[in-house]
Amino acid sequence: MLNPTETQTESYEQVLTQNLIQLKIVYWGPGESGKTTNFFRLKEKFSEEKITQGYSIETNDGRTLWQDSLFLSFEAASNRHDYTIVVQVVTCTGQDRFIRTK
Secondary structure, three states: OOOOOOOHHHHHHHHHHOOOEEEEEEOOOOOOOOHHHHHHHHHHHHHEOOOOOOOOEEEOOOEEEEEEEEEEEEEEEOOOEEEEEEEEEEEOOOHHHHHHHO
């Protein structure tokens, strides 16, 4: 069993006291498989839940050069607690010519 560092312990305790759940979704795959398209659809669909406006770094011909990134926030409730769920959505470039930026 690993012993968490002091920082990890503080972070874990902070999550427990704030009822905060953080998730990261990474879209990774070949070029032109719909990663950035899905990113923009999520950004549009969840426009009310956005924490950030997000960003997309692309080439002159519209290919993803670096990545797309967006933070969303949702409220959820269970029988015992209310939770804030923060989701970071990230896409990686799929073009072979940009393989070094993955």
